[in-house]
Amino acid sequence: MPAPIQQWSEGILLVEATNDPEFSDVMDALRDRVESGGESCHVVVDMQKADRLGSTNITQLLNLRQLLKRQERRLILCQIPSEVQGVMDVTGLDKILELAPEVSVALSSLQLGSK
Secondary structure (H helix, E strand, O other), X not given: OOOOEEEEEOOEEEXXXXXXXXXXXXXXXXXXXXXXXXOOOEEEEEOOOOOOOOHHHHHHHHHHHHHHHHOOOOEEEEOOOHHXXXXXXXXXXXXXXXXXXXXXXXXXXXXXXXX
């Protein structure tokens, strides 16, 4: 089983999200890693295996986005299941968080420096 947080390349972390409680644990570990200041990385979160998104998860994502933004880094969510996309649409998160259809699109966007 691959680690949920992987160093994809220098400056980019790739995170595999699942459902709670694992989702919360992974987001906490990711926040700790980013806050430690040892490295400043963009973060791509593959949401493919997460079929739910609760209020705690939403708060974690928004806090991570804010932390990364202060470091001039990006958070991109990708491969979002329809159930989770529905929550994002209703809450307006689709307007706040950066989304990509696939991991490869998110990674290419970061490598090319585009938004």
